[in-house]
Amino acid sequence: MKFIHTSDWHIGRQFHNVSLLEDQRHVLDQLLAYIENEAVDAVIIAGDIYDRSVPPATAVELLDEVLNKICSDLGVPVVLIPGNHDSAERLRFGSRQLRKGGLHVIGEMQQITEPVVISAADCSVNFFGIPYNDPESVRNHFSVDVSSHDQAHAYLLEKITAAKSAEVPNVIISHCFIDGAEESDSERPLSIGGADRVSYKPFAVFDYVALGHLHSPQYKGEEHIRYCGSLLKYSFSEQNQKKGVTLVEMDTSGLKSTTHLPLTPLRDMRIIEGELKAIIEQGKVDPHSDDYLLIRLTDRHAILDPMSKLREVYPNVLHLEKPGMLETGEQQMSREKLKRGELEMFRDFFEQISGQELSEEQDKAIQETLQAMHKKQGDVA
Numbered sequence: 001m002k003f004i005h006t007s008d009w010h011i012g013r014q015f016h017n018v019s020l021l022e023d024q025r026h027v028l029d030q031l032l033a034y035i036e037n038e039a040v041d042a043v044i045i046a047g048d049i050y051d052r053s054v055p056p057a058t059a060v061e062l063l064d065e066v067l068n069k070i071c072s073d074l075g076v077p078v079v080l081i082p083g084n085h086d087s088a089e090r091l092r093f094g095s096r097q098l099r100k101g102g103l104h105v106i107g108e109m110q111q112i113t114e115p116v117v118i119s120a121a122d123c124s125v126n127f128f129g130i131p132y133n134d135p136e137s138v139r140n141h142f143s144v145d146v147s148s149h150d151q152a153h154a155y156l157l158e159k160i161t162a163a164k165s166a167e168v169p170n171v172i173i174s175h176c177f178i179d180g181a182e183e184s185d186s187e188r189p190l191s192i193g194g195a196d197r198v199s200y201k202p203f204a205v206f207d208y209v210a211l212g213h214l215h216s217p218q219y220k221g222e223e224h225i226r227y228c229g230s231l232l233k234y235s236f237s238e239q240n241q242k243k244g245v246t247l248v249e250m251d252t253s254g255l256k257s258t259t260h261l262p263l264t265p266l267r268d269m270r271i272i273e274g275e276l277k278a279i280i281e282q283g284k285v286d287p288h289s290d291d292y293l294l295i296r297l298t299d300r301h302a303i304l305d306p307m308s309k310l311r312e313v314y315p316n317v318l319h320l321e322k323p324g325m326l327e328t329g330e331q332q333m334s335r336e337k338l339k340r341g342e343l344e345m346f347r348d349f350f351e352q353i354s355g356q357e358l359s360e361e362q363d364k365a366i367q368e369t370l371q372a373m374h375k376k377q378g379d380v381a
């Protein structure tokens with residue numbers, strides 16, 4: 001039995017006001033190729049299918065298209081759970097009918113102890129899923145006294161552990177934050193101040209744990225308790241993460257192997273640091289000039305509209321930081337320094353507009369103008 005574990009698709013996400021739909025389609029096509037070439041028996045999606053509880057129509061269309069290709073064209077069943085970004089009520093629409101077509105949406109609490117059984121030639125596997133929940137929803141649904149994420153989680157796991165089969169391997173799908181695991185900037189906290197962390201221990205008795213929520217691929221506690229990571233980088237903090245999906249192999253005795261299958265983005269997400277001139281030169285020959293970029297300018301002088309200059313070579317610069325300018329700004333706090341700063345800024349401005357330096361005469365005229373302005377301001381004050 002082989003299956004692919006994926007999570008955190010965040011379909012419909014906007015990044016710095018840019019739609020990532022084409023980027024998502026690009027990697028989802030690679031996922032479809034993996035499903036076909038590896039001849040997997042199932043696909044597991046561990047939550048955060050959409051980026052928002054009410055996703056844009058284009059996102060719904062893309063998901064519909066991808067699920068139809070997996071379930072109908074390739075004939076591979078899908079088991080999915082809602083994450084904290086999804087609306088469980090909306091995601092589970094039609095789920096009792098969809099089941100017949102091989103699409104299993106575990107979107108209701110009462111389903112947690114009813115596994116989806118998927119049979120391959122060599123073995124069958126039980127897939128249990130926990131729709132994303134918080135302590136309040138567990139408290140209300142089961143009339144049980146739990147106050148923290150960890151208590152709610154332990155309570156649910158106790159129920160599911162009791163429903164586990166001794167005959168076939170048991171997989172559990174969950175969207176949660178395991179204590180001590182590595183986080184990224186693009187995950188929305190489940191609760192403030194670290195109260196969202198749960199222990200890995202109740203998971204240990206399962207043969208494989210397919211997790212979602214954290215965007216960096218990793219395992220926590222034990223090697224079979226794994227986050228496959230998000231489909232794409234969704235923040236610049238993830239620039240060095242290797243995104244992909246996890247191929248899991250099981251037999252009647254349990255877990256055999258896990259393999260990271262890499263996904264190559266249409267446009268990568270990177271941070272470039274340096275002086276404007278050097279970055280522009282580099283951009284002219286950069287084969288990946290379409291990447292989504294955060295640029296950190298180290299220049300210490302004023303630059304006129306650096307964003308449009310950079311976008312001539314790097315069209316997808318999404319964010320600009322100027323740590324060099326910040327220091328200069330602090331140095332210029334005093335009024336005297338501020339006056340000199342204006343002159344220097346004008347010199348930079350003139351040079352960038354005209355392509356040449358101010359002549360001595362022009363420089364003098366500007367100095368006089370600035371002095372006159374300050375004098376006037378002083379008079380008023």
Ligand SMILES: [Mn+2]
Nearest residue numbers: 008048187213
């Ligand atoms: Mn997520």
